[in-house]
Amino acid sequence: MLRARAPSLIVALLASLGLAADAHASSGVRLRWSAPEGCPTAEAISAEVDRLLGGRGAQTEPLDVTAEVKRDAGRYRVRLETRGEEGPRTREVEATTCAALGEAAALIIAMMIDPDVIAEPPPEVPPTTRTEAHITPSPPATTPTDTRIGPSPPATTPTDTRIGPSPPPHDPNRSAYRFQPSPPRPEPIRVSPSKVPLSVSPQPPPPPMALSVRALADVGAFPAPTVGFGAALSLFVGRYRLEAGISFLPTRTFPFPNLDTATGDIDLTLAHVGACAAFLRRPPFELGPCVSFEAGRIQSTSAGISSPGQGAAAWLAVSAGGRFTWTFARPVALVAGLGAGVPVVHPELAVSGLGAVHRASPVLGRAELGIEVRF
Template sequence: MDARTALAVFVVVVSGARHAYADSAPAPLELAWEAAEGCPDATFVVQRVEQILRAPPTIPGGVMARGVLQKTGDAHFELELTIRADEAEDTRTIEGTSCAALAEAAAVAISLAIDPTRASPSRERETPAAVAPAPEAPPLARLVAKGEREPLAPPNRVALGVGSAIGSGSLPRLGAGIFASAALDLRRFRVGALGAFSFRQRPVFEPALGAGASFDTFAVGIFGAYMVPLGPFAFGPAANLELTYMRVEGFGIRSPKSAWTAWPTGVLGARCELDLARRVRAVARADVLLPVDTPIVILGAPGSKQYLYEPERVALRFSFGAEIVLP
């Protein structure tokens, strides 16, 4: 097991132990902490913050912090610390030769963000074991597992996405297209709207005459999903309600005509997300489409009318894209 793997396991175990403790009251600090092997852990940072403040914090909205302490060379360490307090977010990078000193610096910075009137870096450092928290006091911090994606995120965000999709059953042949979406990211919930269109298909249904039809389809709709985070991933069920439009135009026949038709479609499926960067994530979906009252396309060939195509009652669609999450 390498240092990063050992770290991940440690953080999850510590977090699980503290969650039951923290859920009893709102915590003024949510801390996500990653540290190289042999460096102070999240419990150390929280204890130092408690010692520095020495009293319940006064900041009304609480503080959310994330620290990544890693070894970058021989006897050289780097700390990236992000602190969010009262809708203001600050990220700083500190380098040093001692990871213990960097952890101490993180505790001081977090303490100042919680309560500038009480936190003082010049106070004499105490041994963590020397101060026992009062049993009746509300918890100062909630330790957050590495895979929990919520601490530094504002309650509501906007996600703008684009991507491509392939599907079968809605068109005469396997179809492909592109889509765009806009959604509210409400922590684990996603609620939004989408628009999509499929590339034109021109199947020939009467080779002897060269007669066929061109199909153009696009859809608009709304969707919702509930996501369960698992490390950098999130998985969950999703559903859409769409209105599908189709334009059909004949060719290879005398006096070809075009016609528009539309029908509602229910969509049930699963959604997967993968965080690629701080504000960028990949999104994939696998869906079952359930169209209602689909049309029958008939081609008027010379001397007869020929049945051409009717969309399937159950269709499949797979999509993949990317989203930018704001702010």
């Protein structure tokens, strides 16, 4: 009897292992978790998220979440970042212990996947009903007796006759064959939003922004290729970037083409507004087109002639190109761009008695390389 039940127990064990593997494969979150030693692991956080969702997370695409835990002044703070069709979203949670921080982070991730996770607690799996199996040893076989044919014995006084199974004989060692039930499973730990010290603002977070500084290269605005520098402030709305900034191409000295002894100094100050779209997003890389409109002032000073002078003119141009971003160490990113521009007006620098000495090219070439910090 005992050997006959062993295969069924093995089959049940393998089935439970298979269910556990399926549950792990259908997790509702892909978590990249960075935390100090002693904090919950990424596997523990993912398991708590799946428990809170109660299987509802497996019905959708897993949510990509990046989390970084830092300790500051005896408290723990985690920054959660997700990226979706509307762009990056961030949440910050603070707690006194890393364990409480992990529970709070799991709760927030579960709410990102299913906002009704608080209103509807996760279903609990009822414990498997276990019955005690009693194995009673067979009674010893009786010794066969000789069979004799003879007259039937006289009828005795009739008694009541009952048909049914005879009760098993009493066995003092019967408890030795009893399978002991496994101890009851502990109740799952529930995360109560009112008991976890969260510092989550009820208002949606503001759109992320970035501040960048860049080196510039220009071909066409001056008589010779030149370099400059600039800065810009960006606002992210989904996959789009709105940008405003300033640039400066410092003074360059160039000779007049028809008078070797005369020279001119020229510089250009610009302000621009533009927009970019990150059509290709493969974190930590982004690539997309950009358009920009710029306005500024170009000015020049002449020297080496009988009547030196200076002049200035307005500068207007539109440009288009592409931009590549590499977030190599969050929140710092490398930004590179390449494009072309067309002046809306063509300022001409002229010297009295010499005529025009410089006119901007009808097509400009632009390149940029810089660093930006997102916040």
